[in-house]
Amino acid sequence: MQLRWYLAIDLGTGGIKIAAVGADGAVIGSAFRSIDTVRTADGGAEQDTDQWWAGSVSAVTELLATITVDEPCSGVGITGQWGSTVPIDGDGRAVGPCLLYTDTRGGRWAAALTGGRIAVSGYAPAKIAQWLRLNGGAPNPEGNDPTGHAQFFQHGLPEIYARTATLLEPVDFIGLRLTGVVAATPASMVASWLTDNREGAAAAYHDALVELARRDRSRLPPLRPTGAVLGPLSVECAAELGGTPFLPAGTPVVCGLPDLHTAAMGAGAVADFAGHIAISTTAWVSAPVPFKKTSVTKQIASVPGLRTGSYLIANNHETGGAALRWLRDSVFSGADNGEVVGYDTITAIAAEASAGSGGVIFCPWLSGERSPVSDSNLRAGFLNVSLSTTRADLVRAVLEGVAFNARWLLEATEQFAGRPLDGLRLLGGGAISELWCQIHADVIGRPIMQVSDPLNVNVRGAAWFAALHLGHVTLDEITARTPTTHVFEPDLGAHAAYKPLYAEFTQLAKAQRGMYRRLNGRR
Numbered sequence: 001m002q003l004r005w006y007l008a009i010d011l012g013t014g015g016i017k018i019a020a021v022g023a024d025g026a027v028i029g030s031a032f033r034s035i036d037t038v039r040t041a042d043g044g045a046e047q048d049t050d051q052w053w054a055g056s057v058s059a060v061t062e063l064l065a066t067i068t069v070d071e072p073c074s075g076v077g078i079t080g081q082w083g084s085t086v087p088i089d090g091d092g093r094a095v096g097p098c099l100l101y102t103d104t105r106g107g108r109w110a111a112a113l114t115g116g117r118i119a120v121s122g123y124a125p126a127k128i129a130q131w132l133r134l135n136g137g138a139p140n141p142e143g144n145d146p147t148g149h150a151q152f153f154q155h156g157l158p159e160i161y162a163r164t165a166t167l168l169e170p171v172d173f174i175g176l177r178l179t180g181v182v183a184a185t186p187a188s189m190v191a192s193w194l195t196d197n198r199e200g201a202a203a204a205y206h207d208a209l210v211e212l213a214r215r216d217r218s219r220l221p222p223l224r225p226t227g228a229v230l231g232p233l234s235v236e237c238a239a240e241l242g243g244t245p246f247l248p249a250g251t252p253v254v255c256g257l258p259d260l261h262t263a264a265m266g267a268g269a270v271a272d273f274a275g276h277i278a279i280s281t282t283a284w285v286s287a288p289v290p291f292k293k294t295s296v297t298k299q300i301a302s303v304p305g306l307r308t309g310s311y312l313i314a315n316n317h318e319t320g321g322a323a324l325r326w327l328r329d330s331v332f333s334g335a336d337n338g339e340v341v342g343y344d345t346i347t348a349i350a351a352e353a354s355a356g357s358g359g360v361i362f363c364p365w366l367s368g369e370r371s372p373v374s375d376s377n378l379r380a381g382f383l384n385v386s387l388s389t390t391r392a393d394l395v396r397a398v399l400e401g402v403a404f405n406a407r408w409l410l411e412a413t414e415q416f417a418g419r420p421l422d423g424l425r426l427l428g429g430g431a432i433s434e435l436w437c438q439i440h441a442d443v444i445g446r447p448i449m450q451v452s453d454p455l456n457v458n459v460r461g462a463a464w465f466a467a468l469h470l471g472h473v474t475l476d477e478i479t480a481r482t483p484t485t486h487v488f489e490p491d492l493g494a495h496a497a498y499k500p501l502y503a504e505f506t507q508l509a510k511a512q513r514g515m516y517r518r519l520n521g522r523r
Contacts, residue, residue, distance in 0.1 A: 004074040004472060006463035007247060009056065010259065011080030011170050013037070013100065013281045014325075016052060018059040019456065020067050021463035023074075023472065025266075025481050027456045029067035031059035038097075043104035043143075043376070046097035049086055052170075053177055060241045073247050076178065076233065077466030078171045078256030079458050083191035085149035086173045087164040092182060096160035098170060099149040101191070102318060102367055104376050106152030107143030113151070113214050114141045121297050121374075127212055128296060134206050136292040137193045137301040137314075139213055142368075142376045146192040147213045166221050171256025178253050179231035184221040186304040187257040190314065194220070197292055197304055197311075225308050227469035230255045254466040259458050260286060260314055261306055265468075266461025267425045267451045268482025270306060270475050275413075275421025277406055277440065277448075279430025280458075283320025285406065285413045286313045287421045299371040300416045306465070306475075313413055315371040317405055321430045323364040323380070327398050347433045350399055353392035355442060355494035359384050360393050361501055362401030363508055372412035373509050377520040383508070399436050400498070403443040404505040410444060425449045425484065427457040434486070442494035443502065449484040 004023040010016065012035075019030035033055030038046045083101035088094055099105075116124030122141030131138035139147035146167065153161040168176065169191075172184045186195045186203050194213060196206040203225045210217050224230070230253045238249035259278075264286060269276040275287040289311050294301040302311035319326075324343065332341040361383045368376035382394060414420050424446060430436050431454035441448040451457055467473040 003071055004467070005069055005071070006466050007060070007073050007076045008459035008462040009076065009078045009080070009174055010458045010462060011052060011078070011174055012259070013081050016055045016059060017459055018056065018063050019459035019463070020063060020069065021460055023467060025460045025464065027453065027459065028069065029063055030456070030459065031062040033059050037100065043107070045100040045103040047100060049094040049098055049173060052174070056174065056177075057240055060247070064242050064244045064247060069246055072245060073251050074472065075466040075470050076251060076253040077462035078174050078254070079259050079262040079462040079465075080171050080174070080256070082169055082171070082188065082258035082260070083145045084170050085146045085153075086168045086170060087153060087160055088166050088168055088173070088176070088182070089163055090165040092176050092180065094173070095163040096153070096157060099152065102144055103149060103152070104143045105156060106148030106150070107141070107376075109151035109155055110139055110143040110148040111141040113147070113212070114139055123296060130208060130212065131193060132294050132296070134196050134198065135193050135209055136197050136294045137190070137303065138294070138296065139193055140299070140374060142374060144370070144376060147215070150215055164219060167219050168221055171258070172221060175230045175253060175256050178233055178237050180234045181231040182221050183224050183230055183255065185224055185226045185228065185255045185257065187226040187261060188255065189223070190258065190303040195223070195304070199292070199309060203308075224255055226255070226257065226304055227307055227465070228255050229253070229469070252470060254469050257465065260284060261312060262458045262461030262465060263427060264288060264312060264461070265306060265464050265478065266457035266459070266482070267427050268479045269425055270479055271422070273417060273419065273422045275423060276425040276427060277410065278428045279320045279402065279406070279426065279436070280428035281320060281322045281325075283317040283402065283406060283428075284315055285409045286315070287413075287417065288312050289417060293416065295412075295416050298412050298416070299374045300412060313417065315409060315413060317364075317409060318367040318370055319364050319380070320402055321428060323366060323398050323402050324430070326366055327395065343433070346395060347399070347435050349392050350396035351435050353390065353396040355491070356497040356501055357397040357400055358389055358393040359501070360389055360397040361505055361508070362397040363505070364398070364401045364405050365509070369509065372409055375509065375513060375516070377516040378509055378513070379516055379520065399439050400443065400501075401505075402430070403436070403440045404502050406440060407444045407502060408506055423449060425451050427451045427454045429455055437486070437488045438491070441488040441490045443498050445490050445495045447490065448488045450486045450488065452483045452485045
């Protein structure tokens with residue numbers, strides 16, 4: 001008999017997933033709606049919040065019409081993309097598009113506020129010292145975070161900025177639509193780098209950081225502690241979502257948090273130094289840690305974690321599973337008699353090639369890169385292609401390139417952590433492929449644990465996060481409830497084949513940086 005269950009909302013870059021999740025972490029049912037991204041030649045990346053909400057309402061309505069549950073929803077959890085910015089007016093309505101975490105149009109203003117007459121990696125020493133001491137992170141001089149977005153709204157879109165009462169993260173915007181409450185947390189606002197993250201500090205913006213980032217305090221959302229209940233599901237929203245007795249008005253909605261956090265929660269990697277690798281649209285390597293720390297040069301930081309006083313390693317690859325989607329949509333689309341080619345078919349083609357793809361290297365930087373190098377000008381490419389290169393070699397090289405990138409970031413992350421991470425759990429859409437899991441194990445040279453139901457890790461994590469902060473579950477219980485499907489042991493022969501390719505891969509961004517700056521530089 002199903003007892004407690006939670007509504008989980010995952011606002012990803014490529015789409016919004018709505019799921020009903022049981023207290024045991026099992027997904028009872030789900031619905032998905034795609035989201036369009038508009039990209040511009042000057043570095044813009046935008047999404048329409050009306051499409052977000054219409055998709056959410058449609059997906060919730062579909063879900064509630066198809067699932068069988070015994071009790072009303074126990075709570076709502078929200079997760080999704082972060083480092084993105086939605087402008088809203090005083091009535092809580094969006095007055096412009098959401099600028100995504102890849103939007104760099106505010107870069108020239110961001111670089112001016114982080115830099116100075118003397119700057120290292122885009123940061124004036126006195127400024128970066130203050131950010132690191134108080135917060136542990138700092139705005140990106142490339143402009144692809146809420147600091148750059150705020151600057152672009154102010155200087156590049158002044159008509160929208162004049163109508164803006166508050167600049168919100170996407171998860172906080174969804175929370176607003178559910179409850180009518182405008183609020184954020186240190187976790188949801190982490191990419192704004194405005195809160196005092198020192199141990200014991202209250203959930204508040206720090207005046208010096210607000211001034212350094214040239215943010216208008218009146219346009220910042222009120223802060224609540226991470227894990228706080230945002231409010232009850234409003235009467236109006238409950239009616240809009242179908243008016244079902246299983247999702248009634250008054251259902252508690254917990255403040256949203258980034259998918260980085262819910263990935264750790266949903267993978268059961270909640271103990272200090274428990275590692276996970278995510279291959280979603282983007283990709284990252286993370287683990288909870290007991291300290292606040294930052295590597296500015298590698299764009300890695302420990303940020304406010306799963307509960308007050310805890311920390312979680314944050315970093316990001318701009319392209320993870322999106323590399324395989326690009327291959328499907330741009331290379332295979334329309335091929336094979338016009339039929340839509342599925343991921344299973346593509347990975348089956350990759351399996352025809354041997355480890356190392358005949359010496360071909362694929363650099364997966366389709367949208368620039370953030371960590372362990374920050375360079376929005378980098379682009380993807382196939383290297384060392386010859387007349388003997390096969391289609392299977394090229395396809396496998398894409399899978400291997402993403403794994404090379406993961407190992408590169410893992411090594412930087414473990415150097416940051418000061419020790420190896422305990423276990424490596426692979427999650428996200430990429431973890432569905434047994435071939436891709438094995439490639440990661442072979443490239444990294446360590447066992448890789450495939451998390452059960454890897455595509456639903458974030459909705460499971462969002463539901464458990466809500467349950468945790470509603471007092472329905474403990475962190476220890478979450479770890480015990482998270483199974484793994486399979487452990488992939490590294491093949492020594494494949495690992496040896498990857499060794500020389502990986503050694504070259506880690507040098508390519510630096511070697512090609514000048515070319516990409518000349519071809520793609522906007523400043």
